[in-house]
Amino acid sequence: MGKIFLAAALIVVVVFATYEKKAVYASENFRDGKFHNLTETPTGISGNKLGSIYRILFQSGKFSPKETIKAHRINPAYAVSNTEGQLQAVWLGHASVMLKYDNLKIITDPVFSERVSPFSFMGPKRFSDINPIEGTDMGFIDAVIISHNHYDHLDEKAVKALKDRVGMFVVPLGVGEYLKEWGVDPLHIVELDWFGSLSMPDIKITATPAQHRSGRGYFDGNKTFWASWVIELGGKRVYFSGDSGYTDIFGNIGQTYGPFDLALMDIGAYNSKWPYSHMTPEQAVQASVELGAGLVLPIHWGTFTLSEFHWKEPADRFTAEAEKSGLKYVVPEIGQPFTVGGYNPTARWWDNYK
Template identity: 40%
Template sequence: MGAPAERAGRRALGRRLRGAAGLAALAGLAWVARDVPAALGGRLAGARAERAARSPQFRDGTFRNRAGSRSAPGAPDRSLVRELIFGKQKRRPTAAVPLLRPTDAPAATERELHIVWYGHASALIEIEGHRVLVDPVWSDRCSPSALVGPRRLHEPPVGLAELPAVDAILISHDHYDHLDMATVRELVARQSAPFLVPLGVGAHLERWGVPEHRIIELDWSESHRVGGLTVTATAAQHFSGRGLRRDGTLWSSWVVAGAHRRVFYTGDSGYFDGYAEIGAEHGPFDVTLMQIGAYDRAWPSIHMFPEEAVAAHVDLRGGLLVPVHWATFNLALHDWSEPVDRLWAEAEARDVRLAVPRPGERVVVDDPPPVDGWWQSVA
């Protein structure tokens, strides 16, 4: 075969290979895209919809905040868009976030209480011999798509397969950074614990294959017994939604109470007078897990600023404050380290006990590690 023919043959082969690669890429995209509709979750119907309609929080076809505050952020204004494009904020760490692998340990004994923070809002509560997993999100992105959406700034410190057996899995609301389809599906296969969720969220779980007997839906002030624990859904000031429809499911904070120890978790919420009421009814709390990140002046009523998190902790009659909802996903315009810097300053000013663990670090609530500013060396 002469040189021209060889070159023509190589070009033809190249076209076939590129075509094959393109088809493979399209097939891969199609495979990823097919899960997007499922990730949007389910819709309320039948008995689930009837129960939602009876809730005091449900009015005119949607769930509402009791304070009458606007539930969802409005359209971004020009200044917000300009900051997003041209802002000088350091929204990512400049070095790797240090991760720790929690050492294998038996569940906390009768009077012990430990917290393991895995990043963002995902945490493990080890209380009086029980384990409660909170808002587990292990996927690379908090999004219905594996291709777009906020991506992790650090890996999970442990894999889902390495988690110990848990007694309950709590979900605060249905936003993607708190409720993740892939994580739920794997937990269904690997764990036997029930999912405790706010009203309506069970429709998502049912679509994803969670057995009905493992779905416990609660309205605010309703409780469920898990072994020796009483788990209570309490009020929060936020919103919900996984697609274009807003507020079709409820959002909540959570109280986890044993015979001797008590834990409060905010979920996502703006600051409101409900914290003082929760503290009076369910407190005092040995430890609070407080949302501190992803705040902005454009949505002040649905996420707390760090100073408000400290105020809420005081209202709740909290002992130790452990911050969550920061460090893992880039969801606002503030500097990556700003939430915890501001929290530390406010906690010192108000003489509030604080622990800021590295992702994966176990905090013994009765003997917490001193705050050492570890995040500043990577910010």
């Protein structure tokens, strides 16, 4: 019981470290001062969730790697190179991916902080030894897409490092306020409701539904929106799930915007205590099939401890289910580039760690 009270006390600290957003949005998904999923799902923190939060914060050693994961250092010359009509991608860890097509470059959910937490001294810590690339080595970035405002997706350190080299930050409704506070020019921020789009030369980015939630404290729960994303680069299509539970939205998105050359799919952070917010690895495979994904890069795993399973479990379960279903996938090491339609890295690199 004492552990539960300690976790509750830490949540109270976060409550007073954040603020309540009171904006009103002209969105059919915004009602009673909050954003809503297409299907109403439970929100809030209950007693059984507090136990899980405590174990994630203070007993993460039983879930995390026993040794530091080695990430590849990306050559700055690669970051600014022309892909000559090929769609290439680099997993930067967690939900962060660098997408490249010709001279175009898009980054999803960049996170440079060592911990994804309101505190620098505690909270989920990065497994890898380095960030694959520093912001100063990325060159010009056409767009940064941020899926929602949770700490493992919206990172102040990354935003500040990238803000002067990004053409446009593309975010769900309400998230732009954080960027403005961190020094991003409002002219370089676009907030989108679901089904809203931003068009740029050879790029189109569309916000699509996700089943999730938002908040960086207690009082700001669901005050800003969350989204998945359809990304069109030249003639290629990429789907970025952000964070989402499994629903029928994937089939609808696939029918409307698919098929996709590449899908970036959330496979981690699932928990029976919050089944509506994150897919299981098996559900991620099913969602990928419904999307019409030609190739899948599993994300949101292997970087931070965010639930109560051994860190290898998401990849083990996803690859096993993908093999059964015949789904094509890649599992590159952090910082390892690959070309869609080219060589697909499928070696089980995580087996080299405990």
